[in-house]
Amino acid sequence: MTKRVLMIEDFPVMQKFYKNALEQEGYQLDVADDGEVALRMVAETDYDVILLDMLLPNVNGIEFLERFSSRPPQTKIIVLSDFTDESRIKRARELGVSDYLVKSDYPPSELVKKLNELDGVSATTDDAKGQS
Amino acid sequence: MLLVAGVAIGTTLLAGNNMTTALLYLCILIGGLIINGLFAVFVHVAETQLRTQRLLTFAQLTLDLAMAGVVTFVMGGIEARTTILFAFPIVAAALIFHGSLVLLVASLCGATYVTAVLFGQYVSGQSIDLTLLTVPLLFYPAVFLLLGQIMKSLEHIEIIEAREKAYDAFLSLIAHQLKHPASAVTTIIDAMDHSKSTALDPETRQYITMLKAENENQTRLIDNLLEAAPHRHEELHLEALRLDELVDKIAQKVASANERLDDLKKMPHSIQSEVYASSIRLGLVLTNVFDNAFRYSHPGDDVQYAVEEDSDMVKVLIRDSGKGMSEEQIAHQLERFTNEGIRGMEDGHVGGLGLGLFAASQIMHAHGGQLHIHSGSEVGTTVILTLPKEQADDKTRTND
Numbered sequence: 001m002t003k004r005v006l007m008i009e010d011f012p013v014m015q016k017f018y019k020n021a022l023e024q025e026g027y028q029l030d031v032a033d034d035g036e037v038a039l040r041m042v043a044e045t046d047y048d049v050i051l052l053d054m055l056l057p058n059v060n061g062i063e064f065l066e067r068f069s070s071r072p073p074q075t076k077i078i079v080l081s082d083f084t085d086e087s088r089i090k091r092a093r094e095l096g097v098s099d100y101l102v103k104s105d106y107p108p109s110e111l112v113k114k115l116n117e118l119d120g121v122s123a124t125t126d127d128a129k130g131q132s
Numbered sequence: 133m134l135l136v137a138g139v140a141i142g143t144t145l146l147a148g149n150n151m152t153t154a155l156l157y158l159c160i161l162i163g164g165l166i167i168n169g170l171f172a173v174f175v176h177v178a179e180t181q182l183r184t185q186r187l188l189t190f191a192q193l194t195l196d197l198a199m200a201g202v203v204t205f206v207m208g209g210i211e212a213r214t215t216i217l218f219a220f221p222i223v224a225a226a227l228i229f230h231g232s233l234v235l236l237v238a239s240l241c242g243a244t245y246v247t248a249v250l251f252g253q254y255v256s257g258q259s260i261d262l263t264l265l266t267v268p269l270l271f272y273p274a275v276f277l278l279l280g281q282i283m284k285s286l287e288h289i290e291i292i293e294a295r296e297k298a299y300d301a302f303l304s305l306i307a308h309q310l311k312h313p314a315s316a317v318t319t320i321i322d323a324m325d326h327s328k329s330t331a332l333d334p335e336t337r338q339y340i341t342m343l344k345a346e347n348e349n350q351t352r353l354i355d356n357l358l359e360a361a362p363h364r365h366e367e368l369h370l371e372a373l374r375l376d377e378l379v380d381k382i383a384q385k386v387a388s389a390n391e392r393l394d395d396l397k398k399m400p401h402s403i404q405s406e407v408y409a410s411s412i413r414l415g416l417v418l419t420n421v422f423d424n425a426f427r428y429s430h431p432g433d434d435v436q437y438a439v440e441e442d443s444d445m446v447k448v449l450i451r452d453s454g455k456g457m458s459e460e461q462i463a464h465q466l467e468r469f470t471n472e473g474i475r476g477m478e479d480g481h482v483g484g485l486g487l488g489l490f491a492a493s494q495i496m497h498a499h500g501g502q503l504h505i506h507s508g509s510e511v512g513t514t515v516i517l518t519l520p521k522e523q524a525d526d527k528t529r530t531n532d
Contacts, residue, residue: 017323
């Protein structure tokens with residue numbers, strides 16, 4: 001089944017190249033320019049993965065996480081940001097982020113690998129749970 | 133200050149105190165002058181090293197306080213009540229003002245005090261031994277100068293701390309601003325490198341490889357600038373990770389970026405344990421150390437690495453066979469913005485500020501680990517990173 005991904009990112013260059021790479025790999029990618037728009041989108045659609053930038057206009061990454069409290073259990077939120085402040089990482093983790101990735105370490109090709117890897121890991125985990 | 137000290141000694145003798153007490157005052161005052169003068173010279177010599185300046189100023193403040201204590205104790209024996217009455221407004225003034233202003237306030241207070249005593253004498257008609265007043269009036273200003281010096285030291289510490297914070301905030305701001313376009317360039321290069329729509333000719337591919345390597349260098353420089361900030365690692369978020377896997381990944385990545393994959397030699401790992409660490413920061417430490425190993429050794433020479441564990445610690449060893457470093461060079465590598473580095477940059481003789489190993493060392497300390505460098509001329513360099521093995525229930529530990 002096609003995985004639905006929401007990318008919350010205001011920088012057009014990032015939007016364009018990540019969208020290309022993910023769609024080539026079969027992901028269905030929607031893009032939100034800021035946290036406010038993203039909150040409306042997640043209210044209407046259940047996404048499998050949300051890629052979240054931290055520095056955003058109107059509603060920033062942390063505010064988005066605070067306000068997106070009733071999230072579906074299957075939705076994985078992955079931060080993809082330039083910011084590596086420990087306080088921000090800690091807060092994001094507290095608010096349910098599964099991975100905090102740095103943009104320079106995860107260009108499109110690496111992010112695709114990471115998402116494929118996560119898919120594999122969750123499938124294996126589900127299998128293991130089913131057997132126990 | 134010397135003049136005040138001289139007057140103080142004279143008035144002490146006039147007021148009937150013995151020569152030993154006068155000499156004690158003189159020693160304290162001259163000693164204070166010499167010590168404070170020496171500290172001022174050291175602080176000036178320390179130039180851009182804010183941490184050293186701050187340590188020196190703290191030491192100066194401690195000594196000043198000790199001396200002030202001795203002086204107050206000695207004075208208390210002469211005229212305790214007058215001291216308290218007279219000192220009270222001036223201590224308050226010293227807390228508000230500082231330096232020579234305290235002397236002015238002390239003199240004004242003294243003049244008011246004398247006027248009040250003389251007026252009291254005139255009104256009551258009682259006779260007062262005026263020589264007793266000379267001690268507080270002429271000697272105390274010297275003491276209050278010392279007090280002023282203490283306030284000045286406190287202010288100096290505040291200035292240094294404010295400078296340090298402003299400097300770090302500025303560096304962080306610059307680094308964040310630089311990181312944004314650098315990430316965009318990383319993304320574009322990655323898209324070009326992995327483009328499926330157009331076949332790249334060998335020359336263009338070579339340019340892309342060069343561009344990628346330079347951009348990675350720039351990104352790491354920005355990261356090091358950010359990570360070198362002193363309060364950066366006070367609140368580390370630790371996560372369970374397999375150190376051997378992270379080391380393998382970074383080693384491959386850096387060797388590939390340096391086009392030295394054939395020179396990378398992995399020693400067999402037998403490690404099973406996880407460590408609790410910040411993968412982002414540990415990744416930067418490993419990138420810095422591996423990059424140095426490739427950068428300072430010749431193509432064709434091995435860069436070996438191993439991950440080992442004992443009962444308490446997990447250890448990463450990275451060894452190159454480059455030209456090595458002297459003890460002095462190692463010490464400089466672990467300092468932040470050394471004078472040597474800054475002077476070198478001004479002369480146009482240096483390739484960087486050498487922040488990489490400093491940042492790496494800071495990060496290892498923040499994890500409760502260490503970074504050791506063993507090196508010698510022509511024998512190469514071995515960097516040993518140690519991390520404590522932690523129990524699962526320690527994984528929420530932070531350094532806040």
